[in-house]
Amino acid sequence: MIKLFRNLFLVLVVAALVAGCRSDESEGRVIPQVSGYSFDPFNLQPSDKDFDGDGVLNSKDACLYVPGNDPKLCDSTVDSDGDGIPDKYPAIEPYIFKDMVNSPWDNCPDDPNEKQEDLDGDGVGDACDPDIDGDGTVNEQDPCPTDASNECDPDTGNPTYDPFDLNPTETDLDGDGVENSEDPCPRVPGFNPAHCDAKADPDGDGIPSVYPSIEPFLTENKAGNAWDNCANVANPGQEDFNNNGVGDACEDSDGDGSNDISDPCPSDPTDSCGAEVPEDVVFACTTDGSSSFSPMLATDSVAPAATYTRIKNCLLDEALCGVNNPNYAIDGNSNSSAEIFNTNLLGISSVALGVQVAPNSDFIYPSANRIGILFEDVPQLLELGLFNNGGIQVRTLLNGEVQQDSGGELGVALDLLGLSQIFGLDDPQYLLFRTSKQFDAIEIYSGGFKLVSLLERFRVRQVCTSKTPLPTP
Known part of the structure; x- marks a missing residue:
């Protein structure tokens, strides 16, 4: 009887240890020594410089996304498209513990897609998904393949916008809803690159020579009127110190040989406007015109x-x-x-x-x-x-x-x-x-x-x- 109780006690102790090792809590977990890892696979710390969080910087890691530094975990035999994401989860921790071994990992195993974008969240990456937005229409027949609501410009796929309700910001200069870095014409509402190509914008400063025939310029009676105040000299800031409609970059108001934008005194050929203020200039701040x-x-x-x-x-x-x-x-x-x-x-x-x-x-x-x-x-x-x-x-x-x-x-x-x-x-x-x-x-x-x-x-x-x-x- 004593022997029976002893054996039962040992069984309970072993069961408790196993349960502790497989607990989801990191506290008390035994790091598997058989793996030979120098890191805790159950306490990974991913970052921009260490994608898999195994303590090896990306620049020195043989497999950026797989914990450990074993090149066999992401070579061509396990990563068909060579994007660094194995086709299936390898037989290492923590995937063994999570019962993930041999489950699909790369959501497009035959198409490189390191970022694993999946717009509709269906488990098939955008790089190989025949219906990226998941609206039931295949990409080839979808007027807006990345917009399930189909509220986009069918010619460009970009979002629709209201030309009479533009909201310009520093990152979206024309206010059409597409940031400057993605907009073919950052200063012209819409997404038609012809509005700011070499023909429309000879100096390449992003401002067309004339306002294009689109809204809201048509309604504002600006279409066809001059826009760039220096059409042949790049000046994205459109500086015009004397407000005469001719940009400082292509005007020399005082005739001293320096264009206004680089002239310290654009209205004074002697450049004396930069002289020190005389001591006898009395400071008096007024709005009645009696003082400068x-x-x-x-x-x-x-x-x-x-x-x-x-x-x-x-x-x-x-x-x-x-x-x-x-x-x-x-x-x-x-x-x-x-x-x-x-x-x-x-x-x-x-x-x-x-x-x-x-x-x-x-x-x-x-x-x-x-x-x-x-x-x-x-x-x-x-x-x-x-x-x-x-x-x-x-x-x-x-x-x-x-x-x-x-x-x-x-x-x-x-x-x-x-x-x-x-x-x-x-x-x-x-x-x-x-x-x-x-x-x-x-x-x-x-x-x-x-x-x-x-x-x-x-x-x-x-x-x-x-x-x-x-x-x-």
Whole structure:
């Protein structure tokens, strides 16, 4: 009887061990030593650099998708199409444990398809599926073989779009629903490559010489009218500083031999517009025309302003890094203000309020200029920023590229008068910054090295500058 109980106890112990080894939980699982693996096949860690997660980088792995480094697991005898995916699951762990050995793996074993795309999820890869979208119509007879709803352009297979409800974005410039990288004509609604081929777009900048005869241009009476303002010179930005319809890339307004797009002073053959602003130019920001300096306003008919915010490396909660009411800086009311706040540790985090010429305007501010920033509580700001290279900073930009930066990133041309003097009337007060390069945007930001700043705040009521070149000395 004792022997019987002992044998029964051993059987129960062995059964418990086997059950533990085959549990779906990794805790307590015995890694099979007979395999000789140097990795745990039950705890694979796939990544972009190690597809099968076996600890061997793709660049050194004999089989990218099969755990282990045995070339026999993915050679031509087991991978008929040579795409790295075996036709069937091999007899190794973890496939033995999961009862997957010899089950189909490659969903198109005779057609290379490393990514194993399967749009309709029927187990047959798109590379060999006679009905890719699973709508019951074979690809050859399907007007939209990758769209089960058949809501596509039957000529191209691309999605349909409403030409009167386009939604342009940076990744879809024409707003027709197809990203630029996939669109044969990124700036022309639709997917007809003839609209931007060499005949339609001789300079190859993606903008046809004339508007094609398609909607919405037909309804807008633009079809056949000039589109590219430099039809024979590539200029995808369509810059036109004087708004005369001729692009800067093919116009030399001042006749000095430099086209406007590369001329620092396109309306001045002496190029003196880049000269330093004279000391005796008095800064006074008004809208009555009595001064050359005026606020950047959303309602400006010549250079309408818009705002944006830029936050980088906020180490704490984003509630402690940001800009409140950014549009208050361009509303024309000097009693309202946009507030920039930032928790700055070792100069890592940066919060910027950008004021730029609106996208629908081609206006560019002249180079010899002054920027006036109307602040609330300026003395405190100066105290914060003087001795630690932190606090308020200003930079100018043109077409998104930094031109001058008080933080020192691009150098020396920005004269930081404002950090040593305050100009203006008793109230309001301005910090002044000199510029010597053209710009279409100004960023006021909290940044620079500080050992620690628990919370840095300052309020921007108004941003002012001149629309015309200032007089030379």
